[in-house]
Amino acid sequence: MDDRTIRDGLKKMIVQRLGLKIGPDEIKDEAPLFRDGLGLDSVESLELVVGIEEEFGVVVDDSPAARERFFSVATLAAYVGELLARAASQQVSA
Amino acid sequence: MTQGTRLGTAEIQRLLPHRFPMLMVDAVSELEPGRRCRATKNVTINEQYFQGHFPGEPIMPGVLIVECVAQVAGIVLAEAAAATQAPSPAQRPAYLLTVDRFKFTRPVVPGDTLEVEVNVTKRLGSMAKVSGEVRVRDEVVASGELTVGGGP
Numbered sequence: 001m002d003d004r005t006i007r008d009g010l011k012k013m014i015v016q017r018l019g020l021k022i023g024p025d026e027i028k029d030e031a032p033l034f035r036d037g038l039g040l041d042s043v044e045s046l047e048l049v050v051g052i053e054e055e056f057g058v059v060v061d062d063s064p065a066a067r068e069r070f071f072s073v074a075t076l077a078a079y080v081g082e083l084l085a086r087a088a089s090q091q092v093s094a
Numbered sequence: 095m096t097q098g099t100r101l102g103t104a105e106i107q108r109l110l111p112h113r114f115p116m117l118m119v120d121a122v123s124e125l126e127p128g129r130r131c132r133a134t135k136n137v138t139i140n141e142q143y144f145q146g147h148f149p150g151e152p153i154m155p156g157v158l159i160v161e162c163v164a165q166v167a168g169i170v171l172a173e174a175a176a177a178t179q180a181p182s183p184a185q186r187p188a189y190l191l192t193v194d195r196f197k198f199t200r201p202v203v204p205g206d207t208l209e210v211e212v213n214v215t216k217r218l219g220s221m222a223k224v225s226g227e228v229r230v231r232d233e234v235v236a237s238g239e240l241t242v243g244g245g246p
Contacts, residue, residue, distance in 0.1 A: 043191045043241055046218045062218055082204075 001084060003040075006077040009055060014073075017051040018044055029075040037072070047069060053078075056081035100168075109172040110165055111187045115142060119164040119210075121168065124178050128174030130213045133166045139204035154202035159236045163226035166212045167242045171222055178196065188242040191221065196238030206230045220244030 001009075001011070014033075030084035033036040033048075040048070048070065049060045058080065060066060069079035101109075101122035102222065110117065124132040137154055144152035168188040208227045216223045221243035228236040 043221070043243075046221050046223060046241060049218050050216050051225060060218075066212065067219075 001081070003077055003081060005072050006056075006080050009081070010052070010073050010077055013051045013055045014038075014048065017047055027073055029077075030072050032072055032078070033070060036050075052080060056080055056084060058087055106169065109169050109176075114166060116161075117165070117229065118158065119165050122166075122169060122216065124174060125169065126177070127216060128170060128217070131166050131168065131170045131210070132209070132211050135208040137177075137202055137206045137208065138203055141204070143171070144204065152204050154206075156198045156236065158195070158236070159198065159202060159208065159228055160193055160196060160240070161190075162208060163210055163212060163224075163228065163238070164188075164240055164242060166210045167214075167224045167226070167240055168221070169215060170224070172214055184196050188222075188244065190240065192239075192241040193242050194239040194241075198236045198237065200233060200235040202230060202235055206235075208235070214237075 007029055008024065011027045014020065014027065015022065015024045020038075027038060034040045034042075034045070045067075052058065052060055060083070066079070069075050103120065106122060107117065107120055109120070112118070118135050119133050120136050122131060122133045124159075135156070139152060143155060143158070147153060147155050154223070172189050188236070207230065210226065212224050213228045214222050214224050221241060222243050223239060225239050226237065227234060
């Protein structure tokens with residue numbers, strides 16, 4: 001799955017799951033998801049984690065380092081890409 | 095503590111800060127800290143809210159059923175916190191953050207025993223998403239999802 005596909009998938013999931021009244025295309029790749037950007041709150045971050053796990057079939061780490069990857073769609077897509085690669089390599093070795 | 099753990103009112107009050115008239119869990123029959131819990135709440139005509147909800151037709155308010163599920167969720171998380179040496183649950187109660195997709199399929203009346211089952215579906219930091227199901231005599235009376243979490 002390439003970065004563009006992940007970014008688009010994330011935007012669609014964010015809009016649907018959080019019931020935002022904007023289109024997925026209106027979310028900018030580099031805009032902050034929380035506070036001044038999209039204005040998401042901490043409770044919605046948990047919803048986002050559950051959405052990513054369902055949409056991409058990965059497990060999001062419960063760590064401060066992982067939380068920093070939730071800055072924008074761009075940073076989050078890079079993180080999801082890493083999780084997908086990690087899941088794929090585990091399948092090969094298993 | 096392991097599966098099959100039973101807790102009475104004294105132990106429950108060590109895990110939850112709630113007191114009269116807001117403590118809405120009477121007994122815990124099964125507890126897997128951080129994962130799931132089964133608990134009961136007995137509903138009697140002595141509950142104060144039945145005077146007005148409704149006169150001549152006592153029905154337990156749905157929001158109080160939600161509160162009951164939230165308290166059982168608080169027990170799951172408090173026991174998990176205790177197991178990991180986190181600050182004591184009395185200092186950090188689990189606050190209710192979201193109420194999602196709750197349905198109330200049958201009225202709850204005096205004499206009913208709520209059998210509440212809570213399963214943690216996802217944890218992130220001090221927050222957790224849980225699904226809850228409430229039964230009376232093996233029939234589902236309410237179900238839904240909650241997000242609960244530590245204080246600010």
